[in-house]
Amino acid sequence: MYDPYTTSALSVSQPDVASYWQAITPAARDLYPPLNRDISCDTLVIGAGYTGLSCGYELAASQQRDVVILDALQPGWGCSGRNGGFVLRGTGRLGLSQLKHKFGLDTAMLFHREYGDAITRVNQLIALGNIDCQPQPLGYYKLAHKATMATELANQAKWLQQEFGYQVQYLNQSEIAQTVAHHQQAFAALRFPDCYGLNPLALARGYATLAETTGAKVYGQSPVTRWQRIATGFKVITPQAEISAKNIVLATNAYTAKGFYPALNNSCLPVLSSVIVTEPLSPDQLQQLNWQHNSIMMDTRTLKYYYRLLPDNRILFGGRGAITGKAAADPIYSRRLLAALKHCFPALAQLKSQYQWSGWVGVSFDDLPRVYSPEPNLFYAAGYCGSGLSFSTLAGKRLAQLVAKEALPALPIYQSPLPTFPFSACRRQGQQLYYQWGRFKDRFL
Ligand SMILES: Cc1cc2nc3c(=O)[nH]c(=O)nc-3n(C[C@H](O)[C@H](O)[C@H](O)COP(=O)(O)OP(=O)(O)OC[C@H]3O[C@@H](n4cnc5c(N)ncnc54)[C@H](O)[C@@H]3O)c2cc1C
Structure with missing residues (x-):
C-alpha cells in the first residue's frame, strides 16, 4: 500500500480501495478525467477529499x-472515501x-462552537447538494471500556452540561443494555x-458534484509532482499539464508524499487506521444483540475502537x-x-468479516489540526488526527476565507502552523513506543 512516510511521490497507478463503501455506492458519473492541457486559474486546490472539495x-x-x-487519483480516493462515516463534534x-x-474556558467554548458549526456545515452541504449519503439516526455513544471509567464519564456529563450547555446523557450499564445494545465491554x-x-x-x-456544479473544475488522475514560485504566483506541474495559479491550497493531508512540501511532511505523521465490515447479522444475532437506533460508538481506550451497525445490518469495526x-x-x-468485536459482543462468536481496508490519518505533534497560510498565497489544512469528517468540511470553508483574507474565529488552530515533530526522522519509532504504552495502559491501568 502507498506509504506517504517513505514514498517520494503519489502516482496515478494506485489501486482503488476494496472497501465496503466502494461495493455499495453507485458511481454517479464516469471517472474524473486528467487535466491534459496547460491552464491558468486563480486558485489551485491540490487534493480532492472533503477539505479540498469543500474549499x-x-x-x-x-x-x-x-x-x-x-486529485492524484479520484475525488474521495484518500481518507474521505474510506473512513468510518462518523460525523463527530470534534477533531x-x-x-x-x-x-x-x-x-482556558473561553477558548474551549469557542472550540465547542466551531466543532458544532462543522457538523452544521456538513448538514448544509448535504442539503445543498441533495447528497444521498444515508445518514443514520442521531446519537454517538462514548463507552467506558472499564468500570473505573464510569465515574469519569458521569463527571464529564455534568461538566459538559453545566459549563457548555451541551446536553449529553449519562447511561449506566443496565441502561446501556436496555436502550443501546447488549455490550459486554x-x-x-x-x-x-x-x-x-x-x-x-x-x-x-x-461534495465533488456540488463543487463542480457550482463552477469549480475537478480533475482526477492528476498528481502534482512539483511546483515553483513565479512572478504571478505559482507554476504547478502534473504529468500532462502545467498550471499557473495565483494561490495554491494544499489539501493532501496524510496522503502528502514524503518531500512534497517538507513543512507539512515533517509536522503531520501518517498513521494507519483499519476497518472491517462483517457479513450481515442474522435476525437471531440481531435479537441477541438488541442493538438499537444504529448509533455510532467509540470506547475510552487510548488505542480506541470505533463501531456502528450499518443500514444493512453489518457491523463496521475500526481501530x-x-x-x-x-x-x-x-x-x-x-x-x-x-476478535475485539467478539469480545464486545460474545453472541457474535460465529460472525465473519467480509471487507477490510486501511487508510492514512494525519496526526499532528500537539494533537490539534491547523488551517494556515505558511507563506504568501500558499495555504493548508491538515492534522485532524483521525477525526476529520466534519471538521475537514469546515476547514475547507476556513481555507477559502483565508484565501480571501477574511478573519477567522480566534482559535489557536488558525493562528500558527502545524508544529514540527522533534526528531521527525524517528516518528515511526515514537509511534511504536506509543502503541506499546497504549496497549499496557488499556490493559492494566
Ligand atoms: C479507516 C479510517 C476511518 C476513519 N473514520 C473517521 C470517522 O468515522 N470520522 C471522522 O471524523 N474521521 C474519520 N477518519 C478521518 C477522516 O477520514 C479524515 O480526517 C478526512 O477524510 C480527511 O479529509 P482530507 O480531505 O483532509 O484528506 P483526504 O481525504 O485524505 O484527501 C487527500 C487527497 O489528496 C490527494 N493527493 C495527495 N497528494 C497529491 C498530489 N501530489 N497531487 C494531487 N492529489 C494529491 C489524495 O489522492 C487524496 O485524495 C477516518 C480515517 C480512516 C483512514
Whole structure:
C-alpha cells in the first residue's frame, strides 16, 4: 500500500480501495478525467477529499473564483472515501477538558462552537447538494471500556452540561443494555446528541458534484509532482499539464508524499487506521444483540475502537492498523479487529468479516489540526488526527476565507502552523513506543 512516510511521490497507478463503501455506492458519473492541457486559474486546490472539495466549493460559490481542484487519483480516493462515516463534534485528540486546561474556558467554548458549526456545515452541504449519503439516526455513544471509567464519564456529563450547555446523557450499564445494545465491554456511556453515521464515499462524491456544479473544475488522475514560485504566483506541474495559479491550497493531508512540501511532511505523521465490515447479522444475532437506533460508538481506550451497525445490518469495526504501508494488508490486523468485536459482543462468536481496508490519518505533534497560510498565497489544512469528517468540511470553508483574507474565529488552530515533530526522522519509532504504552495502559491501568 502507498506509504506517504517513505514514498517520494503519489502516482496515478494506485489501486482503488476494496472497501465496503466502494461495493455499495453507485458511481454517479464516469471517472474524473486528467487535466491534459496547460491552464491558468486563480486558485489551485491540490487534493480532492472533503477539505479540498469543500474549499473549492466555497471559493466558487461565495467568491466566484476561478478554481481548479486536482486529485492524484479520484475525488474521495484518500481518507474521505474510506473512513468510518462518523460525523463527530470534534477533531484532533484533545477533548474539551484538555482544551480548557491548555487554553482556558473561553477558548474551549469557542472550540465547542466551531466543532458544532462543522457538523452544521456538513448538514448544509448535504442539503445543498441533495447528497444521498444515508445518514443514520442521531446519537454517538462514548463507552467506558472499564468500570473505573464510569465515574469519569458521569463527571464529564455534568461538566459538559453545566459549563457548555451541551446536553449529553449519562447511561449506566443496565441502561446501556436496555436502550443501546447488549455490550459486554461497556460499563457506562455518554450519549452525544448531535453526531451520527453516514456513507462517507457518497458524501465525498456528493461534495465533488456540488463543487463542480457550482463552477469549480475537478480533475482526477492528476498528481502534482512539483511546483515553483513565479512572478504571478505559482507554476504547478502534473504529468500532462502545467498550471499557473495565483494561490495554491494544499489539501493532501496524510496522503502528502514524503518531500512534497517538507513543512507539512515533517509536522503531520501518517498513521494507519483499519476497518472491517462483517457479513450481515442474522435476525437471531440481531435479537441477541438488541442493538438499537444504529448509533455510532467509540470506547475510552487510548488505542480506541470505533463501531456502528450499518443500514444493512453489518457491523463496521475500526481501530489502529499496521505502522507501515507494507504491513497494512497483513491479515493479523483484521483478525485483531474481529476478535475485539467478539469480545464486545460474545453472541457474535460465529460472525465473519467480509471487507477490510486501511487508510492514512494525519496526526499532528500537539494533537490539534491547523488551517494556515505558511507563506504568501500558499495555504493548508491538515492534522485532524483521525477525526476529520466534519471538521475537514469546515476547514475547507476556513481555507477559502483565508484565501480571501477574511478573519477567522480566534482559535489557536488558525493562528500558527502545524508544529514540527522533534526528531521527525524517528516518528515511526515514537509511534511504536506509543502503541506499546497504549496497549499496557488499556490493559492494566
Ligand atoms: C479507516 C479510517 C476511518 C476513519 N473514520 C473517521 C470517522 O468515522 N470520522 C471522522 O471524523 N474521521 C474519520 N477518519 C478521518 C477522516 O477520514 C479524515 O480526517 C478526512 O477524510 C480527511 O479529509 P482530507 O480531505 O483532509 O484528506 P483526504 O481525504 O485524505 O484527501 C487527500 C487527497 O489528496 C490527494 N493527493 C495527495 N497528494 C497529491 C498530489 N501530489 N497531487 C494531487 N492529489 C494529491 C489524495 O489522492 C487524496 O485524495 C477516518 C480515517 C480512516 C483512514
